[in-house]
Amino acid sequence: MRHTVSVADMKLTTSGEDLLITHSLGSCLGVIIYDAVASVGALLHVMLPLSTINPEKAVDNPYMFVDTGVPRLLNECYKMGAKKGNLVVKVAGGAKIGAAAQSGDFFAIGSRNVTVFRKILWKNGLMCKAADVGGTRPRTLSLDMNTGEVLIRSDGQVTAL
Amino acid sequence: MTTRYDQVLQDVAAEAFSTLGFMFPMDEGDSADAGPLADPVVAEVCFSGPQSGALKVAVEPQLPAVLATNMTGADDQAPAEQQLDAFKEMANVICGNILPRIAGQEAVFDVHPPEICRQDAPGPGGQCVAQAGLLLDGGRVEVSLFLNA
Amino acid sequence: MSLNVLVVDDSAVMRSMIIRTLEMAGVDIGQVFQASNGEEALQQLDANWIDLALVDINMPVMNGEQLIEEVRRRSAIADLPIIVVSTEGSQTRIERLQQKGAKFIHKPFTPETIGQIVEGVTEVANDNQV
Secondary structure, eight states, X not given: OEEEOOTTEEEEEOOTTOEEEEEEESSSXXXXXXXXXXXXXXXXXXXXXXXXXXXXXXXXXXXXXXXXXXXXXXXXXXXXXXXXXXXXXXXXXXXXXXXXXXXXXGGSHHHHHHHHHHHHHHHTTOOOSEEEEOXXXXXXXXXXXXXXXXXXXXXXXXXEO | OOOOOHHHHHHHHHHHHHHTTOOOBOSSOOGXXXXXXXXXXXXXXXXXXXXXXXXXXXXXXXXXXXXXXXXHTOSXXXXXXXXXXXXXXXXXXXXXXXXXXXXXXXXXXXXXXXXXXXTTSOOOSXXXXXXXXXXXXXXXXXXXXXXXX | OOEEEEEEOSOHHHHHHHHHHHHHTTOOEEEEEEESSHHHHXXXXXXXXXXXXXXXXXXXXXXXXXXXXXXXXXXXXTTOOEEEEEOOOOHHHHHHHHHTTEEEEESSOOHHHXXXXXXXXXXXXXXXXX
């Protein structure tokens, strides 16, 4: 079954039949966690780097912020039986979209999202297996639970991540 | 007229703090307008080679603790010794990365071990050829590059 | 087969980052030895069996380049796989180090970069052990 993950949301599955997909990743990050051994897969579509700008919102929906969404994503996967040693982590997005594309690289939300994401992985002792971040193009990201294949669609082109 | 390297220094420092220190620049407020840093911690890295000089990095006093905690990936605040070690290493990385940008990829420099300086210590000699200010999520940073004549 | 690793850097925080990265990369590490300059590194190499060394360049007392030259001169450890982890940006010096059989990782690095390069080198180091 095909599950679409909307903005500031996460979907987790243990079914080998499922496809998780999220559209229109701009400066947002799409984070994929996959454990082939436990057959656990999840896709997070997260918007902003730090929950400190609105802690109440973060309590309401942790998947809005990278610093609350990614730890929650990891915990949910562990709860379903995923093991740290088997986790494959992949990320896409963090682009410079709209006005940010005109301004300096380091002021864009996208690159901040990437930095906070890397920080959380480092703190949790996890490597990112593959990343397609930055640039100015929006992306669609999907995880096929049957094969573990992660695909990115951007500008009409499909590439495996 | 002497060439200025302000933008290059800004880019190199932001890249180093982001990649190694997991810190990012906050909103585009110009931290240069915010006045001098209060009680800064200062590190200096001297170098010699085709050109000699020094890189000076001044940060707000709370920044080394954040930096060390980020770099070690620890849950607790890093001990004082690690905080200064992390800060000195960051100064070293910025220095090592700015030199080929101003002197070319062929030039071989000896980068000396970074030192923590007293706030009121006289600055390095030579001419300041680049200055950059960053407002990071961990605090403010000022970086200056000095070249001897 | 687990590998004994020597990490040489004058920054203790940097040494701990490198060690953490090796663990995260799934490298099967035996013992970890540390040194804060080239001279200390040679003492560690004399006293211990070491399969892989990660070495900074700019260090007090004896720098990384001098250390690598010394290692290559000593027949007992001349074949030691070495990865240089440094801010070094001079192509001239990097090529000089590569000619001495060292791999190069530029600081600031991401853990993923270290992971990839170490994986490649440890395959070779493992082969040498057999």
